[in-house]
Amino acid sequence: MTDSSTSAVLDRTGLDALVKTLGAQGRTVVGPTVRDGAVVLAELASADQLPFGWGTQVEAGRYRLVPRADGAAFAHTTGSQSWKAFLHPEREKLWSADRTPDGYLSVTEEQAVSPSYAFLGVRPCDLRAIAIQDRVLTGGRYQDSGYQERRAGAFLIVAECTEPGATCFCVSMGSGPGADAGFDLALTELVDETGHRFLVRVGSAAGDELLSRVPHHAADPGTKTAARDAVNAARDRMGRAMPPVNLRTLMGESLDAERWDDVAARCLTCGNCTMVCPTCFCTTTEEVTDLTGDHAERWQRWDSCFDLDFSHLHGGPVRSSPRSRYRQWLTHKLSTWHEQFDSTGCVGCGRCITWCPVGIDITEEATALHDELAARLRQHQGREPER
Template sequence: MATAPPPTGDTGDTDCVLDLGGLDALVQVLRSRGRTVVGPTVRDDAIVLAELESATELPYGWGVELDGGHYRLVRRTDRAAFAHSAGPQSWKNHLLPQRVRQWSADRGPDGELRVLSDRHEPGRYAFLGVRPCDLRAIAIQDRVLLGDRHRDDAYGARRTGAFLIAVECTEPGGTCFCVSMDAGPAAGPGYDIALTEVLDEAGHRFLARAGTPEGADVLAGLPRRAADSATRRTAAGAVESAAARMGRTMPTADLRTLLADSLDATRWNDVAARCLTCGNCTMACPTCFCTTTEDVTDLTGDHAERWSRWDSCYDLDFSSLHGGPVRESGRSRYRQWLTHKLGTWHDQFGSSGCVGCGRCIVWCPVGIDLTEEAHALHQEARAKDRPA
């Protein structure tokens, strides 16, 4: 049985500074230890997550312009490697793949059916550039998928083997609201190594600290120097500045209570008139975890396979019972997604299911903004409480 990864945090080791050569050495050391390094790189007019052979493949000098239903790469005036916010993919794509075969079955010449369970060896990944919001998202998925009642051992095996290198945010995007969800821009617990990028007159460098013994061991093998007070101050100031420049906010109300009390709000009709129920928000979300199974056969009927794949609460079949779908209207499906994400997730898993990354806003084809919807529901609730 796979076990949940142990909680991680600061080991108390002295922080250090890596230059650009040290960052590339980090990639090479991890590769020499048999890990596949995955990080951000520019491809197809977007910053995507892909295997890296060198730190030179990072998106130096690139930023992003984000808004509802809008994503665009923009050139920066500096050579920052991590001055961009969360892209279209999340680490969920590697820890909880979109489609996985569970078993296959073949009918032999004697007519006997032989079933073979798929047992894939989990890859040894090193994730470079994990944003604090995504670090929180991984922790949320750990609670969901490694809980006692409905444990996903395949996820557990992938998660236990993953080495996480967090990068604190110094440049929030136009749709970011991690501060409202207490998920950034500083890195919380869960990392093996945390980096903060610094660019000033003293040069281009990264303040690094270890969060686990393995992280400390990796840092010990890199060309580095002791951290100086100026680098620490600049790094801390950059993160504090990012916290003050979030592109979006959530209302200060208790969201769990707000959503529970807003099931009959008229605002749902407004969003239903715009929502295409395409499910893009759930596919881009780093915490949405719903899956379904599908069975397929070949034309002879002698070979069959069962696959697990991502599913979405926007799919009509998602809530289909013998009498038809439970949530037939677009209104009810959007309401289910938002109330679960911000409200009833607390009842199931002890926290919100949202980390403030803003992906659902960016990748909604009609630009629906869940922060705008939350504020609208809050205003409607306040209006009802006012005396006539």
């Protein structure tokens, strides 16, 4: 049986064994850990490195670690990194070229061997983000072979959300706080009078095989109910929500909105929101040479639609104003992404709100655009916006 109805319970010892077994299988285990005053994603040698006893307080433009008395490992919200840092890295060498003694160029394609990753503690919103990047980077006519290889070998262990942050809005995007499919194993952490434990659900044959190698016991009805209740309680405690309207239509009908000037007056066009976003995928390439000109390399690196150069065509950038660049980003996320990739480009993780240096809030902007559109339609057409 390898579907997500298979469930078991792990304790701390079982979690330790899970990490060790993955390591022994040659996998690079990556998960949350505390470093420099934040929960970051990093390689783990042991489950002891998880952020036991740490939670987070987030708000627009604000992130703080806070100690927790219950010793929970997965009670923090998403940090500035997402799994794209590993599957779709910030910088990647594509090829190098060397001048040969007879004056020709010898070009060598980069053949780096990708690690076989195991991601521990993937939030349901981030699981959805990985599925979105799968469609972007491995679907259609052009595939990213590096991403394809890293993704094909990745083992995904979800940690369902029981402590949403003030900037989270996954419920209104339909991407959390629980996960039903797309993982190898899914954990729900519980700390109560019965003890500190993890309900585990199996989502694949590989997950089933791994679970069989670590100490566990069959899930009891009390643990299953407590896990379901904890996720449902998280659903009711979301910090934010997108307006309950048709966001595609809203963006399509808001191209000339005055709100774009308002947000442009605050936006620094720093691109932080695109860097932290788990679905933003844009890259550019750059060539570097050594001083002699005998060796050159081509690198792919993340790019941002907030960068002036991003839309530079002959004669200058297409989107020269902050207004046009913010509008492009939000409209792509919530509307035109559907036409390109058949889904929204936002999973409601809240990172762009938390890590925006001036606290611009995507849900607040969408709500303001909706209010402006509603007022305009009522006044000029006597109708309400599409919901």
